[in-house]
Amino acid sequence: MKTYKRGRFGGILDGSEKIDLFKVLRWKLFQRPPSSPSAVIPLERCDNAAALQQKGDFICWLSHASFLIQLGGKRIIIDPVFGDIPFYKRQVPPPYDLETLGKVDYLLISHTHYDHFDAASVKQLKARHPCAIVPLQMRRVIHKTAPSLSCRELDWYESFNDGELSITLVPAKHWGR
Numbered sequence: 001m002k003t004y005k006r007g008r009f010g011g012i013l014d015g016s017e018k019i020d021l022f023k024v025l026r027w028k029l030f031q032r033p034p035s036s037p038s039a040v041i042p043l044e045r046c047d048n049a050a051a052l053q054q055k056g057d058f059i060c061w062l063s064h065a066s067f068l069i070q071l072g073g074k075r076i077i078i079d080p081v082f083g084d085i086p087f088y089k090r091q092v093p094p095p096y097d098l099e100t101l102g103k104v105d106y107l108l109i110s111h112t113h114y115d116h117f118d119a120a121s122v123k124q125l126k127a128r129h130p131c132a133i134v135p136l137q138m139r140r141v142i143h144k145t146a147p148s149l150s151c152r153e154l155d156w157y158e159s160f161n162d163g164e165l166s167i168t169l170v171p172a173k174h175w176g177r
Contacts, residue, residue, distance in 0.1 A: 082098055085118070
């Protein structure tokens, strides 16, 4: 199913309500901010680099939407954001520095929002020669950020298969450019 036609995305999620500027302003100006936690939970950086050396499959939460997955000997980083984000107070520091993570086979980026796509992190990861797997129309962003990075663009329900691992892009309803 091709979802990008005549310069616009469409298809399976088309029945959604159209949001206009007035609705966005009303939402932003009159929303109730979430209440603050009653107690501050102390946060400590993880120093267990040995945990990343295990041979089996594992998933490691790196912060917010960033994950490191090891599956069948392949290493995948999802939505890498290791630096500070403007106007966003990081609640939890990443447990590891990029240098500690070891090899990276694939870099999956879900969309271009600042809390899921950090150009500085992608540039640093480029030195490990991963293949970036991204949604349609994101290849140009990747090549602008890291021109020599290998990149595979997928449409909804399209899969990338390297013979050992299959990655399928599924739709999600979330605003992005």
